[in-house]
Amino acid sequence: xxxxxxxxKKPVKKPAAKKKTSRKKEPGLVxxxxxxxxxxxxxxxxxxxxxVLLVTLLYALINPPTNYYMFSEAxxxxxxxxxxxxxxxxxxxxxxxxxxxEDANFCLHWGLDVNAIxxxxxxxxxxxxxxxxxxxxxxxxxxxxxxxxxxxxxxxxPLAEAVWTKRxxxxxxxxxxxxxxxxxxxxxxARHYFGVDAADLSALQAARLAAILPAPKTRSASNPSxxxxxxxxxxxxxxxxxxxxxxxxxxxx
Numbered sequence: 197x198x199x200x201x202x203x204x205k206k207p208v209k210k211p212a213a214k215k216k217t218s219r220k221k222e223p224g225l226v227x228x229x230x231x232x233x234x235x236x237x238x239x240x241x242x243x244x245x246x247x248v249l250l251v252t253l254l255y256a257l258i259n260p261p262t263n264y265y266m267f268s269e270a271x272x273x274x275x276x277x278x279x280x281x282x283x284x285x286x287x288x289x290x291x292x293x294x295x296x297x298e299d300a301n302f303c304l305h306w307g308l309d310v311n312a313i314x315x316x317x318x319x320x321x322x323x324x325x326x327x328x329x330x331x332x333x334x335x336x337x338x339x340x341x342x343x344x345x346x347x348x349x350x351x352x353x354p355l356a357e358a359v360w361t362k363r364x365x366x367x368x369x370x371x372x373x374x375x376x377x378x379x380x381x382x383x384x385x386a387r388h389y390f391g392v393d394a395a396d397l398s399a400l401q402a403a404r405l406a407a408i409l410p411a412p413k414t415r416s417a418s419n420p421s422x423x424x425x426x427x428x429x430x431x432x433x434x435x436x437x438x439x440x441x442x443x444x445x446x447x448x449x
Contacts, residue, residue, distance in 0.1 A: 248352065251336070252359050255368070260335050263372060266380055277388065278380040283367045283447075286382055286394045289435060290402040291366055292444050294373075296434030297406035297427075299327040303362060303446035307353035328353050330410070331369045362446040370394075375405060375412045389417040403431040 259280050262270075270276045283291070295302045301309055307328040325333075332352045337345050356365065375385035382405065383394040390401050397405070401417075407427040408415035415424050438444045 248355065252352075252356055255335065256360050256364060260368065260372065263335050264337070265334065265339050265374075266372070269374075269378060273378045276378045276380055277384040278371070279383040280371050280381065281383045281394050283363060283370075286367075286370060287397040287402060288448060289399050290382055290394060290397050290405065291370065291447055292435040292439055293399075293402040293406040293431050294370060294409070295327065295366070295444065295447070296438055297403075297409060297431045298330070300434060300438055300443065302327050302366070303443050307357040308350060325349075326353070327369050328357055328365050331365050331372070332356055334372045335368060366447045373409060375408065375417070377413055379412075385417070399432055399435070400428070403428045403435065406431050 266276060266278070299309070301312075305326060305328075307326060309326050312326075329349050332349050333339070333345070336352065337349060360368075371381040371383075373382070374380055375382070376388060379385055379388045382397075385405055386392050386394045386397055386401070389405065390397070392401070404417040404420060404424070407420070407424045408417050415421065417424070420428065
């Protein structure tokens with residue numbers, strides 16, 4: 197009997213496993229949106245910061261032509277009075293009187309008077325704005341009690357202190373401050389109330405002008421109330437004090 201031939205079965209080859217191709221997952225819509233938002237915020241912040249720095253540097257060299265409040269008052273009143281004068285044409289006693297009235301430590305702080313702010317908070321009252329802060333508000337921002345404005349003002353003031361000199365800050369302040377309805381700047385105020393130039397103001401006249409700040413629409417320098425008279429005397433004393441103890445040195449020749 198012939199021996200049956202054994203048929204050798206060939207092993208079945210398994211198909212080679214396909215190599216997994218590593219594909220990076222494309223970012224989803226949420227991820228793309230977040231990236232775009234971050235980019236917009238970054239460049240927006242950089243743009244705002246650059247603008248703030250530019251206009252601050254600009255006003256270190258040129259005089260502000262107007263501001264938001266002055267522009268709105270000019271439209272409401274059909275014009276305002278203002279004549280810019282450099283510090284050389286403002287009586288030194290006027291500068292000392294303004295500082296004595298509004299910010300006696302003007303030469304000692306970097307824009308924010310921390311001690312005055314703490315004292316105001318302890319009394320549960322606002323205020324304590326330095327001349328530097330008031331200048332930033334008058335030149336660049338808007339009036340009224342507003343926390344957003346106060347925050348911007350507090351951030352902008354140290355920058356201005358770093359770029360402008362104390363003398364320049366006070367020069368701008370005295371030229372844009374409101375002294376009566378539609379009367380801006382110390383030159384227009386001196387003529388309006390006393391018929392003299394800012395360079396010729398006496399100690400009493402300068403103190404009277406400083407005494408009506410920061411509420412010129414309810415106070416008068418030419419027809420002073422008892423409060424304004426009392427404040428005038430205090431300012432005259434304060435102006436002499438800061439001149440004697442050196443606290444006026446940063447803005448005087």
